[in-house]
Amino acid sequence: MKPSPQPFLAEALDRLWAQFLPQLEERVGILEAAGAALSARELTIGEREQANSAAHKLAGVLGTFGLTKGTILAREAEILYSAEPDLDPETPARLAAIAAQLRAIVSTRK
Amino acid sequence: MAHRILIIDDEDDIREVAALSLETVAGWDVVTANSGAQGLVRAAECQPDAILLDVMMPGMDGPSTFRELRKNPATARIPVLLLTAKVQASDQRRFADLGVEAVLFKPFDPLTLPNQIASVLGWN
Numbered sequence: 129m130k131p132s133p134q135p136f137l138a139e140a141l142d143r144l145w146a147q148f149l150p151q152l153e154e155r156v157g158i159l160e161a162a163g164a165a166l167s168a169r170e171l172t173i174g175e176r177e178q179a180n181s182a183a184h185k186l187a188g189v190l191g192t193f194g195l196t197k198g199t200i201l202a203r204e205a206e207i208l209y210s211a212e213p214d215l216d217p218e219t220p221a222r223l224a225a226i227a228a229q230l231r232a233i234v235s236t237r238k
Numbered sequence: 239m240a241h242r243i244l245i246i247d248d249e250d251d252i253r254e255v256a257a258l259s260l261e262t263v264a265g266w267d268v269v270t271a272n273s274g275a276q277g278l279v280r281a282a283e284c285q286p287d288a289i290l291l292d293v294m295m296p297g298m299d300g301p302s303t304f305r306e307l308r309k310n311p312a313t314a315r316i317p318v319l320l321l322t323a324k325v326q327a328s329d330q331r332r333f334a335d336l337g338v339e340a341v342l343f344k345p346f347d348p349l350t351l352p353n354q355i356a357s358v359l360g361w362n
Contacts, residue, residue, distance in 0.1 A: 151251060
C-alpha cells in the first residue's frame, strides 16, 4: 500500500511557511501601516491599492497554510479597501483591528 | 506515466505550495512560471497535460494569458484551470465564460488540490 503523503506534506508545508514568513509579515505590515494612515486620514490612493493587493494575497495564501480565520479577515480587508474605506466612520477602526488580528495569527502559527 | 502540470502564478508562496501538493500528493511532474509571458513559453516547450493559471498577475493577467494560449496552435488544446482568490459571483461568472475547464479557488487545501484537478479533467 502506498504510504500517506500527509506527514511529509505537513513537514514540507512547515518549511515553506518558514521560508515565506518574512513575505507574509511584510504584507501584514502594509495593512498595519494603511490602517494607521486611514485612521489619521492620510491614506493615499497608492497606499490603498497596496493594502488592497496585500489583503488579496493574504486571503489567497493563509488558508492554504491552514489559517482559515486569516483568510476570512484578509478577505474582509480586501473588500473594505476595494470600496471607499474612509466613507464609513467605523471602517478605519475595523481595518486596524483586522491588521492586528492578522499579525497575531501569522506570528502564532508554528 | 505521471501527468505534467504547468503552474503559472506570480506569487511564489502559492506557486511553491501548489507544486509541493501536486508533486507530493499526486506524484505529478510540475513545471512553473512566474508570469503570463513566461507561462506561454513554458507551455509551448513542455506541452503539459494541463495548466493551472492564476488570474491576477501584473503585466499579462490570467484571462489574457489564456487567450494567448488558445491563439497558439501548439498550446490551444491544453486544458486550463484558473486559480483565483476572487470569490464574488460576478467575477466567477466572468472567469467561467472565458472557456476554461474550471475555476478553482484560493485558498486551496494542498491535500485535496490534485483530486480537484483530476476530477475536472477526468483523470480519476
